[in-house]
Amino acid sequence: MSELPVPVKTALRETTTSTSVARMWGRIEARGRMRAPSSGVRRWVLVPAIALVASAAIAFVSSMPRHGAPGSGSHAIPALPALTPRSTPSITPPPAPITQPTGPRPIPVHEAVIDPASHMERAPARPKAAPPVPAPAETHETWRELAARGQNDQAYAELGRDGIVSAVSSASVDDLFALADVARLSGHAAEAVPPLQRIVSEHRTDVRTPLAALTLGRVQLRSLGVPGDAVRSLDTAIALGLPAGLAEDADALLVEACSRAGQRERARTAYETYVRAFPAGSKRTNLERWVAQP
Amino acid sequence: MPSPSPRANLSLVRTAPRPAVEKEVETDSVLVAGVLAGDRRCKKDLYLKHVGYIAGMCTRLLRSVDASEDVTQEAFAQGFANVGSLREPEAFRSWLAAIAVNQVRRRLSRQRWLHFFGLDRSLDDASLDDLAREDLSVEARSELALLDAVLRQLPDHQRVAWMLRHVEGEPLEAVAATCECSLATAKRWIAAADKRIRLEVSIAPTEEPS
Secondary structure (H helix, E strand, C coil): CCCECCCHHHHECCCCCHHHHHHHHHHHHHHHHCCCCCHHHHHHHHHHHHHHHHHHHHHHHHHCCCCCCCCCCCCCCCCHHHHCCCCCCCCCCCCCCCCCCCCCCCCCHHHCCCCHHHHHHHCCCCCCCCCCCCCCCCHHHHHHHHHHCCCHHHHHHHHCCCHHHHHHCCCCHHHHHHHHHHHHHCCCHHHHHHHHHHHHHHCCCCCCHHHHHHHHHHHHHHHCCCHHHHHHHHHHHHHHCCCHHHHHHHHHHHHHHHHHCCCHHHHHHHHHHHHHHCCCCCCHHHHHHHHHCC | CCCCCCCHHHHHHCCCCCCHHHHHHCCHHHHHHHHHCCCHHHHHHHHHHHHHHHHHHHHHHHCCHHHHHHHHHHHHHHHHHCHHHCCCHHHHHHHHHHHHHHHHHHHHHHHHHHHHCCCCCCCCCCCCCCCECCCCCHHHHHHHHHHHHHHHHCCHHHHHHHHHHHHCCCCHHHHHHHHCCCHHHHHHHHHHHHHHHHHHCCECCCCCCC
């Protein structure tokens, strides 16, 4: 009886190929280029914005009319000694409150406010309410920042319900790639389709479009289970011209997609194309199974 | 409109490999320092140095090449984004492995829920017997298939810990660090998985400290 060696890895073959290494590096690089503005830039934007909001809030609070001490028009400053707990028995008499003579009683701290009339005299020019301060326009940057950090679940949440679909209409190619990654890697593969489709249909001349078409084909085939659509996307990717490193993947996926879509003849043709182009291709054995499937 | 550096992300396909001697002298500390200084070549070298290990580990843990690529990509993207927080640059590999394993566990957890609701469409195209070396005997191959079947029945934390120890060959301390648990917990998980596996699979004996 054969015994497995330890570590078991020694009985296994290498799983990475130069193609997959190149593909992953391409995506990592693309992500790196789509990084959000540096923290230095953000600091210059956010700190003044926060300071502005804080000062506006203070101005708003201080300009609100308050209920002064009841009774007379006294503008008594709260007498702190009066805060001595009344329930506490004291041997020595409490110190006399420092109040204006007209003040009817010591004012508890929660009522200790400045008389509105005198306050208005001191600062008549202040607005009663702070003007609305527009929130810093960072919603768009936030999801990108989260995506760039690999926090795709949070980026997806930040985009909100239907966020990806609605963002697609106005997004740049870089953003479309980022949106597709956020959708795909947060487990919402179906929502990765619109951004990728938009790249393929509207940015035909961009050199990354074949990569988008290939990714779209893979998502449709492996995640969404729609091999018919995958065949079309992969055809597009191949027609647009993929670099040699990615062409093998595209050809191999096409065989699988055709087979799973029930296009038996097409699968065989695609397999023959793969074998001609990559006679020593690593996926050949696996593809034979797809072609041989009844 | 074409991007300014259109082929940049695909350049690896055509780039001639750097001389091996040069790579040997560049330790992780040097490369991490380069990455922190914004040197793109260091970033690429660091990636090339560790991608095989990370991607291989993820493939074996996830049993899927596609899922592994996603996780590997994520791990590197997160690693490069947060490399400034790495306290010991020479420990880059284990730090990155911990990020990757964390991602793997999240993905496995999500898959389990999707499977529960009948929505799991992930493809298991990298089981252990699928990954067997060409020259492996039929018997060993069938043992791999058996091992794969037993591993699938284990809880994720036990499976990940056992695989890191006995498939990847990591020392216990590294397993504990990668799984982000104590050494005692890692040992307990591995022992629990080992007990179950050795009932069904013929595997070389190991001397595991208790």
